[in-house]
Amino acid sequence: MTLDDSSLQKFGFIKRETLGSVNIDPLQTGGLLTDPAKKALVEWGDGYSVCDFCGGVLDQIKKPPIYDFIHQVLPEFLGCDEARVTNGARESKFVVMHSLGKAGDWIVLDGLAHYSSYVAAERAGLNIKVVPHSGSPEYSLDPEGYGRAIEEVTKESGKPPALALITYPDGSYGNLPDARKIASVCHEYGVPLLLNGAYAVGRMPVSAKEIGADFIVGSGHKSMSASGPIGVLGVSEAYAPVVFRKSKHSKVKEVELLGCTARGATVMTLIASFPDVVKRVRNWDPEVENARRFSAMLEDMGFIQNGQKPHSHDLMFFEAPRFFEISEKVKNGRYFLYRELKERNIHGIKSGLTKYFKLSTFGLGREKIEFVADAFEEILKKYENV
Amino acid sequence: MTLDDSSLQKFGFIKRETLGSVNIDPLQTGGLLTDPAKKALVEWGDGYSVCDFCGGVLDQIKKPPIYDFIHQVLPEFLGCDEARVTNGARESKFVVMHSLGKAGDWIVLDGLAHYSSYVAAERAGLNIKVVPHSGSPEYSLDPEGYGRAIEEVTKESGKPPALALITYPDGSYGNLPDARKIASVCHEYGVPLLLNGAYAVGRMPVSAKEIGADFIVGSGHKSMSASGPIGVLGVSEAYAPVVFRKSKHSKVKEVELLGCTARGATVMTLIASFPDVVKRVRNWDPEVENARRFSAMLEDMGFIQNGQKPHSHDLMFFEAPRFFEISEKVKNGRYFLYRELKERNIHGIKSGLTKYFKLSTFGLGREKIEFVADAFEEILKKYENV
Numbered sequence: 204m205t206l207d208d209s210s211l212q213k214f215g216f217i218k219r220e221t222l223g224s225v226n227i228d229p230l231q232t233g234g235l236l237t238d239p240a241k242k243a244l245v246e247w248g249d250g251y252s253v254c255d256f257c258g259g260v261l262d263q264i265k266k267p268p269i270y271d272f273i274h275q276v277l278p279e280f281l282g283c284d285e286a287r288v289t290n291g292a293r294e295s296k297f298v299v300m301h302s303l304g305k306a307g308d309w310i311v312l313d314g315l316a317h318y319s320s321y322v323a324a325e326r327a328g329l330n331i332k333v334v335p336h337s338g339s340p341e342y343s344l345d346p347e348g349y350g351r352a353i354e355e356v357t358k359e360s361g362k363p364p365a366l367a368l369i370t371y372p373d374g375s376y377g378n379l380p381d382a383r384k385i386a387s388v389c390h391e392y393g394v395p396l397l398l399n400g401a402y403a404v405g406r407m408p409v410s411a412k413e414i415g416a417d418f419i420v421g422s423g424h425k426s427m428s429a430s431g432p433i434g435v436l437g438v439s440e441a442y443a444p445v446v447f448r449k450s451k452h453s454k455v456k457e458v459e460l461l462g463c464t465a466r467g468a469t470v471m472t473l474i475a476s477f478p479d480v481v482k483r484v485r486n487w488d489p490e491v492e493n494a495r496r497f498s499a500m501l502e503d504m505g506f507i508q509n510g511q512k513p514h515s516h517d518l519m520f521f522e523a524p525r526f527f528e529i530s531e532k533v534k535n536g537r538y539f540l541y542r543e544l545k546e547r548n549i550h551g552i553k554s555g556l557t558k559y560f561k562l563s564t565f566g567l568g569r570e571k572i573e574f575v576a577d578a579f580e581e582i583l584k585k586y587e588n589v
Numbered sequence: 590m591t592l593d594d595s596s597l598q599k600f601g602f603i604k605r606e607t608l609g610s611v612n613i614d615p616l617q618t619g620g621l622l623t624d625p626a627k628k629a630l631v632e633w634g635d636g637y638s639v640c641d642f643c644g645g646v647l648d649q650i651k652k653p654p655i656y657d658f659i660h661q662v663l664p665e666f667l668g669c670d671e672a673r674v675t676n677g678a679r680e681s682k683f684v685v686m687h688s689l690g691k692a693g694d695w696i697v698l699d700g701l702a703h704y705s706s707y708v709a710a711e712r713a714g715l716n717i718k719v720v721p722h723s724g725s726p727e728y729s730l731d732p733e734g735y736g737r738a739i740e741e742v743t744k745e746s747g748k749p750p751a752l753a754l755i756t757y758p759d760g761s762y763g764n765l766p767d768a769r770k771i772a773s774v775c776h777e778y779g780v781p782l783l784l785n786g787a788y789a790v791g792r793m794p795v796s797a798k799e800i801g802a803d804f805i806v807g808s809g810h811k812s813m814s815a816s817g818p819i820g821v822l823g824v825s826e827a828y829a830p831v832v833f834r835k836s837k838h839s840k841v842k843e844v845e846l847l848g849c850t851a852r853g854a855t856v857m858t859l860i861a862s863f864p865d866v867v868k869r870v871r872n873w874d875p876e877v878e879n880a881r882r883f884s885a886m887l888e889d890m891g892f893i894q895n896g897q898k899p900h901s902h903d904l905m906f907f908e909a910p911r912f913f914e915i916s917e918k919v920k921n922g923r924y925f926l927y928r929e930l931k932e933r934n935i936h937g938i939k940s941g942l943t944k945y946f947k948l949s950t951f952g953l954g955r956e957k958i959e960f961v962a963d964a965f966e967e968i969l970k971k972y973e974n975v
Contacts, residue, residue: 204661204662204665205665206666206867213657214658214662214863215625215861215865216628216629216632217653217857217861218632219641220641222632228637230637233636234635235635235636240602241631242602243602244630244816245630246603246604247605248626248816248858249617249620250617250619250808250809250810250814250817251811252620254616255605255607255936266606268599268600272600275590276592290677290818290850291676291852293848293849301712318836318838318848319847321836322838322844322847325837325844326687326845326847424636424637424852424853425636428636430630430635430636430816430853430854431637431853431854431855432850432851432855450707451711452707452711453707453708456708458708458711459712461680461683461709462679462705464676466818467855468630468816468817468854469853471603474603477597478598479601481592481597554642
């Protein structure tokens with residue numbers, strides 16, 4: 204193809220269709236920008252803007268106060284000794300896996316781990332042992348499963364796994380496993396634990412130290428109201444020299460970070476939203492109440508919430524047998540739910556889903572939660588004779 | 590520390606001091622956002638905004654037209670068979686190095702390679718063989734040096750290097766090596782070549798196919814007026830299946846991209862600026878003229894431009910013996926040049942430098958180029974009796 208005006212006209216500025224919707228997409232509810240972050244985007248949007256006064260290392264930049272953010276407040280916020288910003292939670296996980304494991308080593312993952320944990324392990328050349336969950340409807344994890352998985356790896360490969368990982372909470376059911384117990388089980392075997400808190404850090408209180416995790420991973424664009432991609436990584440003192448090892452070619456640069464990571468507006472939106480994020484984390488209890496309230500309303504309508512009950516996170520998974528029934532009977536039924544929600548200005552349940560879906564109530568507040576629940580009820584009613 | 594109001598007050602929205610300056614920082618002149626990109630930032634700033642209608646793979650998203658951008662126009666623009674967006678040029682380089690090399694393998698780099706090429710190779714466990722440059726003042730590269738380096742690696746390690754890399758142009762002197770000849774030398778030995786075009790792609794015409802490079806790397810935030818971090822990667826048909834191999838755990842996800850890369854406003858600003866970037870690349874000749882004009886004006890004042898002459902890129906390196914002399918005599922002299930330029934609203938020469946510095950005239954236009962040259966002359970005059 205030629206890059207002429209007609210082939211280029213579809214690019215340039217493009218409108219975002221879903222702006223202004225009530226958003227219940229678990230991927231997005233914790234990533235909506237705060238007002239300070241929106242201002243920061245415009246102020247720091249230019250490429251390499253944060254490097255105006257850089258001496259060579261991103262996390263050492265004093266103006267803007269990236270150093271203070273990364274070295275003072277972020278470790279406190281994550282409950283860890285050393286912290287960095289990365290290009291995302293998955294990149295944080297790869298940094299740890301690639302630092303701790305050699306190709307052919309093993310990693311133990313929970314059965315609800317995000318796909319990116321698998322892919323990061325695969326990229327690092329690690330073999331994967333999965334700790335099974337209990338299956339439907341609760342999908343719970345037995346901390347002792349970590350002990351059994353570690354023993355299996357040791358038996359099969361002659362040495363313990365390089366790392367264990369727990370997803371806290373998982374991205375399908377929003378379950379919060381007993382991470383403290385899991386850390387203690389892993390440590391009995393001398394295996395370090397990475398806590399994947401992509402849906403926790405920035406939404407709810409979580410501390411690597413309180414849990415006993417050696418590594419904690421968070422996502423700026425998923426749960427810290429930052430413009431992505433950006434992640435955070437917290438590491439304990441014991442592992443910091445390994446994970447943040449310096450280059451032999453370029454003395455100040457950290458190898459796993461390729462010298463610099465979030466070198467732009469991403470870190471400035473993370474910083475811009477941070478005071479509000481700290482406040483909302485302190486205000487987590489009402490979020491849990493809202494989630495439970497929403498779950499109860501939907502269960503009253505005949506939907507079935509899977510995962511932990513009572514639920515302790517805004518991310519929830521529902522079985523919707525009645526929606527599925529309707530979808531089998533109406534025209535283009537697979538998309539009926541998406542269409543009905545779109546008409547009501549609600550976005551976030553994947554187009555094509557009716558039988559099972561996940562959603563998030565994070566940050567909606569009681570009014571919008573009722574609005575969404577009412578929409579579900581209206582839709583049921585509209586199709587009651589189908 | 591406690592995360593109380595007083596410790597948090599320095600975060601939130603922060604002003605950017607240098608906004609509105611005449612910017613001559615080579616890192617930044619090609620990354621200034623276009624107006625469509627500024628609008629796109631606000632429109633798509635929320636975390637995971639591009640995932641509104643994602644079926645699981647970033648580069649397959651039809652709305653917004655990320656698929657069309659990555660699979661139709663980007664390969665055409667880069668002159669390659671397959672393209673992807675990454676988290677930056679360094680991340681693109683690591684993707685290729687990590688795909689092609691095993692730990693202990695070798696890579697051949699030019700002596701002017703960016704530090705991130707070294708660090709990426711180190712992260713991938715590769716040994717590095719450097720093709721020497723000619724030293725001051727021209728720092729030129731002999732393409733035959735690649736042949737010699739490849740032979741040395743083969744002799745020492747028993748097999749040819751996994752990859753060769755050429756920086757086009759380098760980030761110190763803005764030299765454009767004879768990449769076509771280098772590609773041909775590398776291919777004689779069966780070694781694939783990566784062209785690091787972080788300062789080329791988006792500024793000047795460059796095509797992997799015309800050069801004969803197997804891989805081409807560009808930087809969105811450095812040279813494509815995108816908000817960072819974002820990079821592009823172009824790969825030839827022969828290597829695409831290796832570099833973009835799919836995960837065995839998650840069938841649609843590409844391992845080296847950890848599933849997804851520029852999952853946010855970064856890709857939307859790249860797309861927003863793209864039509865303008867295509868136009869400015871076509872308008873490269875006047876940029877070269879401007880650079881040469883600026884170089885001539887500075888040489889007339891007694892500065893010495895290092896690197897290729899006549900110069901063919903906006904990034905230029907100057908020796909400034911007179912500025913150095915002044916800096917040794919005036920109070921706080923190390924910072925005198927920075928202070929004088931700041932007073933004249935010019936930003937981009939690193940604070941503390943006087944004897945040698947690099948700068949870029951990209952996008953300044955004749956008027957601002959004269960303004961900067963006049964500032965240099967004024968400063969010389971001001972201190973003529975020192």
